[in-house]
Amino acid sequence: MKRHLVSAADLTRDDALLILDTAEEMAQVSSRAVKKLPTLRGRTVVNLFFEDSTRTRTSFEIAEKRLSADVVNFSAKGSSVSKGESLKDTALTLQAMGADAVVIRHGASGAPLRLAQSDWLHGSVINAGDGTHEHPTQALLDAFTMRRHLNPGAGRDLAGRRVTIVGDILHSRVARSNVLLLSTLGAEVTLVAPPTLVPIGVESWPCEVSYDLDAVLAKTDALMMLRVQRERMNAAFFPTEREYSRRYGLDGIRMAALPGHAIVMHPGPMVRGMEITADVADSPRCTVVEQVANGVSVRMAVLYLLLGGATPADGAPAGPTAAADAPAGPTAADAPAAPAAEESTP
């Protein structure tokens, strides 16, 4: 596996399966009374957030703490060349502080790659969402959730599973990462959106495109609804909120057209009444809450695999079984007695 996780395209099929399998083990740890592993003890992980995102930052923070990392939250909202300290100076600061990994959320597409490819800092860079580019850990948690429902078991992929992603594809980093990762895992992906919200050049993506949601529902194993910001209406991407909901929103009637085993997913935050109705959001087929829990497991796995094997002390190969047996692997045996309640508080 590469040293950084900037794009879902960085992951081979084996890499992706290793992360998902490791995440399953992490999930077991998370279900224990003592949720903490000593794996990243003494390692510093910085959550560098240039954009507000409490849910993503909290998910990473819980994952980092469960692995016993020293966690630093570095909020640099609004920072840019024009507004203050540059990305470069921030990175140099973090390097001087000895960051072993930087989890970065940034409004500018490509900012994580700039960090990873610069000599500004030497730690691992994990993309926690960049502009309208990618959000690879979101895609991993989505794939993890799909696999649990559609093809459960270690070492298994999503071959032949049909995933439909609906909404603002043009501006969605979640869609981009999901298309890349899901196709790596063998899934058949269909994007559904009004043509205004489909990127130019989508023909080169490893997926199908449809403008008709009703036509694809019956051929869907996992339906992922993306958030659609009401402001898009003002830029003439669609006429009105109501028209968008009628044509591309998911309500109970449409959900009934899905195969019985199909799940409904959403990366959150949901705009109820826009892309999803309340009865769907609250239905047992909707995996939104489960996705949040899976996010912690997947992020633990990513941090563990990117950082865990990087020191001589962690000499064990990074395979899930070997790792579980290794002294510093995901085992709670020598975990410090951290209060479980504190650790499970988001």
Place this chain on the structure above:
Amino acid sequence: MTTHLIRNARILGGDPQDVLIADGVVREVGTGLGGADTETDATGLVLLPGLVDLHTHLREPGREDAETVLTGTRAAARGGYTAVHAMANTFPVADTAGVVEQVWRLGRASGYCDVQPVGAVTVGLEGKQLAELGAMHDSAAGVRVFSDDGKCVDDAVIMRRALEYVKAFDGVVAQHAQEPRLTEGAQMNEGAVSGELGLGGWPAVAEEAIIARDVLLAAHVGSRLHVCHVSTAGSVEIIRWAKAKGWDVTAEVTPHHLLLTDELVRSYDPVYKVNPPLRTAADVAALREALADGTIDAVATDHAPHPAEDKDCEWAVAAMGMVGLETALSVVQHTMVDTGLLDWAGVADRMSFRPARIGRLAGHGRPVSPGEPANLVLVDPAYRGTVTPESFATRSRNTPYRGLELPGRVRATFLRGVPTVVDGEPVAPEAVAGGAA
């Protein structure tokens, strides 16, 4: 005045000849000439008329941290140029006789190459009210090229009036063709790569729609139109059509649009961020073909220096533009000469004769023959070297060619007989200051 002999130079790539320079003009061209005070052995070198750039950002006044007229003209001389057109988007904007005269005087004082200021079309480049075009023309700077470059004159009525108005003094409007509404938030060429990278798209149609409108406007009012930095295959088609109609339309292409594509943006390295953006390989091929067949008249650098901090950052906030004066001729040799698309006479035509004619620059873009001003450049076409920005004369380093091996090297440049570059490097400022201009 001393006499200087250039021996065994291949004029416009032809057979070796000697060129005798005296009193700032070419006195004699022939073989076996002698009797000069000094000599340059030009065996193996190509002699071209001094290059003329229609599109240079010298940044002074206002952004002297990026470039000054002195550093920019040194870079121009090092690139083989004897005249550059200084774009108007300075601080303050060159939209009055006072500012264009200031830039013109700074150029005279530098002495490395002639600086012909371009005047803004509209006050403050804001596209609303015509600047005092006549006053800028009547000033010492004698402005004939007007451009809001950096911004498009998007209001059709303002564009029409500007085209009409400058006819009074044989002026030309040089349009930066960019439909503003179609390019809000634009970060790179709109296509497969922008879709993958999640960067706002700058669609080809935003350039082509303006060019189509402008050629029709120019035809309607019988004016001269120049199209800046053409970047798409579709633009080429429209210009080809307009020329076939006999309309007075000219166009330029930058060296970077002849070589680089939007695939480079995958690195998110802002050194590749430029406006208009790098396009596709198909566009590059169309631009080369158009330059070869003359549909595109000129190579213009769009030399756009920026300080390091404006490029050493995330893509979205980085400045747009690349330096180009010192690499233009090498890129043209690489893309046009070494590929067989253009011979050296063609290079002289596209980089000197035609741009001088478009800018109405007397004394530049003239043949190498007796009685003509000795604005000359000696090029070593056999040279191959790696681009090292640290050796540049420009104050900025934002070149997309760092580390790239390119052919050709300017060995010497003469401005009215005075050497501004010797052995590839600019002469000392005192050697040219005030004296050559």
